[in-house]
Amino acid sequence: MAETKKFYQLTIPERLERLKSDSRLEESDMKAFSGETGLTNDIADHMIENAIGVFSLPIGIAQNFRINGKALQIPMVIEEPSVVAAASNGARLVALSGGFEADSDEPRMIGQLQLVHIPDLEQAKTNVLARKEQILKMVAEVDPVLVSLGGGPVDLQVRLFPQTPAGPMMILHLILDVRDAMGANAINTALEKISPYITEITGGAVRLRILSNLADLRLARARCRIHPNCLTMKDFSGEEVLDRIVEAAAFAEVDPYRAVTHNKGIMNGIDAVVIATGNDWRAVEAGAHAWASRDGVIRPLSHWTKDSEGCLCGSIELPLAAGIVGGATRVHPGARAALKLMNVSSSKELAQIMASVGLAQNLAALRALSTEGIQKGHMILHARQVAMAAGATGEKIEQLAAELVQSGTIRIDRAKEILKNL
Template identity: 50%
Template sequence: MSEKTSRISGFHTWSVEDRIARVADFAGLGEGERTQLAAPSNIGAELGDHMIENFITTIAIPVGVATNLKVDGRDVLVPMATEESSVVAAVGNSARQCYESGGFTTSMSGTEMIAQIQLLDVPDPHRARLVILERQAEIAEICNACDPVLVRLGGGFRGLEVRLVDTPTGTMVVTHIIVDTRDAMGANAVNTMAERLAPDIARWTGGTTLLRILSNLADRRVVRARATWTAEAIGGEKVRDAMVAAYQFADNDPYRAATHNKGIMNGISAVVLATGNDTRAVEAGAHAYAARTGRYRSLTTWEVTAEGHLAGAIELPLAVGLVGGAVKIHPTARALLAILKPGSAEELARVIASVGLAQNFGAMKALATDGIQKGHMSLHAHNIAFAAGAVGEEVGEVARRIIAAKAINEEAAGRALADLRGQ
């Protein structure tokens, strides 16, 4: 048998079946593993092969529906794609506790994206900055000509910024073109405009353009959501004050803030993924925004109202779309969007921000009262029971036993399952 090698010429041109066979041979996979890789999913192999390179299979992520959400007066059911226990339940429970006090109220700064054009080797950067700004009308024409459909839909070029960025190798001149991308996330549109504009900027200034790419710090696409939970609904003033103290900890300590914001993104990324949007772009923008003051802080704020209730708010950039990319071609994403029925990309972003705030409320309340493990591990115990081989009604019973024994691990689940079957 020849030596195994990952150097496979033309792998992308092979059929999906041949790719699976080659990978299985390389890795020494058994028949069960080969069958699993070839198993059908809710997208066909042809679409999967179209979406990414060297496609061999799909990996299913469970999709649940968060209930009880009222956003700007509209009741919504929100699809969430996540593998983590308790995320969907936390959002629904949190939304239920503020439903009677009006649910979530949102606003958004707009649907504008930024593309950056990096200019190097400029002997007079201050003059170059002014030269570029003087060409704004011409730049608008160049950018809008790249996407006339976007312009017809009410989007297109909106403004220009030119920044001088000092680096160890000299001053860079960085041009920001600001584009309203409407119901698209907009990466392809703004990147195309930046590519088209770069040679002109180089010619006007005598410099050398290098990077031409959007920024995922979409701070012109900031969405805000707020809600109020009555002290009575959340368990009294002691719980309220503990939650405010938990927020203060996160806002003043980056070690806590990282986990605090990760919990927020548990909810946000689950909706972003379910709707076929770019989770990595949203996460990058959110974490960069959390550090905009020079230190990493909470994406949410929590305070006590004059009436003694708990008020929470979230503010972060959310670049999501309803057209283009996987949103347009993934049939499950389209079906899940049909459940949510957002009238625009802005409305989708408002719902997603509300989910993030609800998720943060649920996590902080759990931490400030029973601890995060009680609810999370209760759900996790069912996963452990399933992994140990429990089926049907056995899953719930094995989970109950290992929770009672405070031994939520696969070894304990195996013993509990053996005892159960021995009975």
């Protein structure tokens, strides 16, 4: 019997066919992934202003993920070489030891309402808190469907800023459980609804009414534990690789210059899933980096240690405000197919997947960086882009890329020189 090819060894049509056979995806989903019936000009024109067309990015499938006992193939949209391969490799290492465990908080988001020109800050605070239940009832009436699904208003908090560059301010925090949505529209609508009443009871003037992207009430976490035998490489024992990963992670713990790059690598994986599912990657990025800097100095989002039994233990925690309903998640055909491929049942589950991908990405990067170096694998993939930039097409792309790697000089001028002789 012929050996089954690995996913990366297949052609694009073969990969799509395997995806279809391994999942509940239909032919229409395959066409959305391939671009045949993806985002159209008509849809784009209704999504943003002044649309002139669509801009495509590659979508790949990360393999080998097992999260909370569930095997997953994870769609990732990204232009950078080696990210999908790294995520798949990191997930493979974790799967050898049982996979990821992940959890996430309830999908609670914060809406901020700014008030200025308040005659008496303390009295205004007292007035608001005395009417908290009434205000929350007003919010609940804005979206009864959300309430029926188990969501809706959770709390109302008051923050006073007696001194700011623009004078005294009072900021209300409306905490809303947004269920399976990202939540921006629900929160902004609720803030608009209560603004006139807040003005009346405080004597102030309402200014900003907007969601906060520091979603620190909506954290997602992932963990893994890897036996050193699973980390063995050609020139390194598993124990040596483990120690090197811990040392590399410690570098990020103490140095903000390294921590920024460490976290950027994590976000390579997370952002790619956020984009694939039609979510707001700018919001996720902003929240993640703010969370990493919450004590005044940027810290790594992930942590790696060696436990008493000699195993590598990794963990990650960060805000992840991503939804599976509303916005582009329902409008973009590719985003719909991506969610369907993962069979995601809630926004909490999607956040857990994203956190796991970030941890897998980080593991693969630290393993490569601390042993053979990041360039060995990355530059092989980068060589293909250089080959295409030099003008190579068809089979010559792989030929030229191979020669560039062999020469050890992966530059556009060298690529053009070699291409003349192919």
